[in-house]
Amino acid sequence: MIRTITPVYLTDEIRTIEQTVFDLPEPPDLMEKAGRATAEIARKYFVLNCDSRILVLAGPGNNGGDAFVAARYLKHWGYAVTVIFNGDPDRQSQDAKQARLAWQGGEENIYSEIPGTANGQKWDLIIDGIFGIGLRQDRPMAGQYLSWINTVNAMQKPVLAIDIPSGLGSDDGSVYGAVINADITITFISPKPGILTHYGPQYSGRIIICDLDLDPVAILPPRAWMINRKLASILLPPPRAANSHKGSFGSIGILGGNNGMTGAAILAGRAALHAGAGRVYLVILATSAPDVDIVHPELMMRSPSELFDLDTLDCLVIGPGMGMDEFTYGWLERALDTDLPLVLDADALNHVAFHSELARKLKQREAPAILTPHPAEAARLLDTDTAVIQGNRQIAATSLSEKFCCQILLKGAGSICARPDGTCFFNTSGNPGLSSAGTGDVLSGIIGALIVQGQTPEDALLLAVYLHGAAADELLKRNNGPVGMTASEVSNAARLLLNDWIYKKS
Ligand SMILES: NC(=O)C1=CN([C@@H]2O[C@H](COP(=O)(O)OP(=O)(O)OC[C@H]3O[C@@H](n4cnc5c(N)ncnc54)[C@H](O)[C@@H]3O)[C@@H](O)[C@H]2O)[C@@H](O)CC1
Ligand SMILES: [K+]
Numbered sequence: 001m002i003r004t005i006t007p008v009y010l011t012d013e014i015r016t017i018e019q020t021v022f023d024l025p026e027p028p029d030l031m032e033k034a035g036r037a038t039a040e041i042a043r044k045y046f047v048l049n050c051d052s053r054i055l056v057l058a059g060p061g062n063n064g065g066d067a068f069v070a071a072r073y074l075k076h077w078g079y080a081v082t083v084i085f086n087g088d089p090d091r092q093s094q095d096a097k098q099a100r101l102a103w104q105g106g107e108e109n110i111y112s113e114i115p116g117t118a119n120g121q122k123w124d125l126i127i128d129g130i131f132g133i134g135l136r137q138d139r140p141m142a143g144q145y146l147s148w149i150n151t152v153n154a155m156q157k158p159v160l161a162i163d164i165p166s167g168l169g170s171d172d173g174s175v176y177g178a179v180i181n182a183d184i185t186i187t188f189i190s191p192k193p194g195i196l197t198h199y200g201p202q203y204s205g206r207i208i209i210c211d212l213d214l215d216p217v218a219i220l221p222p223r224a225w226m227i228n229r230k231l232a233s234i235l236l237p238p239p240r241a242a243n244s245h246k247g248s249f250g251s252i253g254i255l256g257g258n259n260g261m262t263g264a265a266i267l268a269g270r271a272a273l274h275a276g277a278g279r280v281y282l283v284i285l286a287t288s289a290p291d292v293d294i295v296h297p298e299l300m301m302r303s304p305s306e307l308f309d310l311d312t313l314d315c316l317v318i319g320p321g322m323g324m325d326e327f328t329y330g331w332l333e334r335a336l337d338t339d340l341p342l343v344l345d346a347d348a349l350n351h352v353a354f355h356s357e358l359a360r361k362l363k364q365r366e367a368p369a370i371l372t373p374h375p376a377e378a379a380r381l382l383d384t385d386t387a388v389i390q391g392n393r394q395i396a397a398t399s400l401s402e403k404f405c406c407q408i409l410l411k412g413a414g415s416i417c418a419r420p421d422g423t424c425f426f427n428t429s430g431n432p433g434l435s436s437a438g439t440g441d442v443l444s445g446i447i448g449a450l451i452v453q454g455q456t457p458e459d460a461l462l463l464a465v466y467l468h469g470a471a472a473d474e475l476l477k478r479n480n481g482p483v484g485m486t487a488s489e490v491s492n493a494a495r496l497l498l499n500d501w502i503y504k505k506s
Pocket of ligand 2: 063128129130131132161162163164165166
């Protein structure tokens with residue numbers, strides 16, 4: 001399965017792949033391929049005609065070399081191309097120098113500064129080849145390059161970024177001084193973690209992957225992959241058999257909803273129904289818990305001890321709105337003592353963060369558990385602060401997974417699923433409409449519902465994360481967000497989408 005999906009490589013891994021290719025007896029000209037592919041994307045995806053003016057920003061390294069090649073093709077195809085380069089020609093790599101000279105061979109000018117708007121320049125497209133994966137993070141961006149980035153962003157013109165928007169950390173998605181705001185990023189060999197998580201989704205725009213005719217997986221086995229529609233399709237449960245019954249689709253228990261937070265448990269329960277669980281047992285811990293959910297009377301209300309006495313459960317979701325008192329500590333301890341697959345969310349995570357004996361139990365249990373922290377919860381679990389988590393989300397997710405021997409879902413833009421073997425998956429669906437209370441509860445219900453229907457916890461997690469984000473994307477398309485998108489709507493949209501996908505309606 002893993003071979004058919006899109007790998008994600010860190011900068012060092014990309015360098016290893018490139019070096020392997022360079023060491024071949026007849027290495028392909030990767031820069032020529034990268035530059036040409038960039039020019040083709042410019043022609044295909046941006047509205048250009050023979051009068052179009054294209055501004056190409058070439059940095060001092062090989063990202064700039066790609067930009068020179070792209071400029072050459074675009075000029076050759078008849079567009080008005082202006083190239084800006086102010087690097088030291090003597091310090092360019094052989095390839096980049098060659099690309100610059102090939103452009104100059106046409107006697108074209110190279111400017112050292114972006115011509116001001118005062119002279120009437122109007123750009124139809126800007127190509128960003130300032131920095132790629134070679135951006136140095138120990139050297140604060142300053143001077144001309146910082147000024148170029150700020151100038152381009154202020155122009156608000158269509159932007160195509162080469163490999164990664166300049167200023168974005170390719171491994172961590174952090175902003176180093178300033179970042180080019182791209183409409184499209186053409187990324188080579190594989191997408192970089194930095195364009196998929198943290199600030200990446202905000203600055204990269206649409207991501208187009210160009211493999212430069214390489215098969216990177218054959219060169220270096222990946223340790224990270226993208227979660228996209230292709231992967232989600234592979235993970236879908238099969239169409240339901242005609243003679244199925246509720247027992248065919250499993251029983252899930254959900255425990256949470258303490259005083260003032262009953263909604264969290266109800267949302268998780270409703271989402272589990274919408275995602276297809278055969279039976280949903282719900283514990284609402286609040287003292288004035290309702291006997292029934294009037295909107296979804298299908299939810300079977302139980303007390304905590306009744307829930308643990310059930311012998312039919314296939315998975316337990318614990319934590320949404322659970323609260324942090326001694327009783328909930330006890331229920332979590334009991335959950336950890338079961339051999340059920342567990343989904344731990346919200347206050348269950350906080351209990352684990354504050355009580356080392358619970359953390360120990362979690363680490364030692366044999367049955368699988370999935371932890372779904374947002375960055376602040378992840379910071380508590382790793383005894384650090386949120387900035388450290390966000391500063392390198394991939395490292396945070398894999399550290400958590402290693403620490404607790406569990407699968408981790410680190411939520412936030414570009415959610416990351418990490419496994420104890422060090423591998424991880426970057427989700428590519430979702431939008432800021434999900435930034436509202438309750439969406440995490442819905443996600444935990446969906447994960448549990450897919451587990452009880454027979455998915456492995458690993459598959460259930462990947463599919464649930466993608467489905468949850470894709471549901472939000474559907475709502476966005478219909479203008480039900482991002483402003484005011486609600487968790488309940490996400491749950492409903494997830495049901496529609498899941499049926500669409502399984503029964504191949506879209
Ligand atoms: N190596 C290869 O085989 C290929 C590389 N390609 C391109 O090459 C890129 C990587 O090239 P490089 O390794 O040359 O790296 P970059 O072109 O990303 O940047 C390196 C240059 O930028 C300067 N620099 C870095 N950080 C700076 C900072 N904070 N302030 C000021 N200057 C800074 C460095 O001194 C160096 O001159 C990729 O992203 C991709 O676009 C493609 O051509 C495909 C093939
Ligand atoms: K770039």
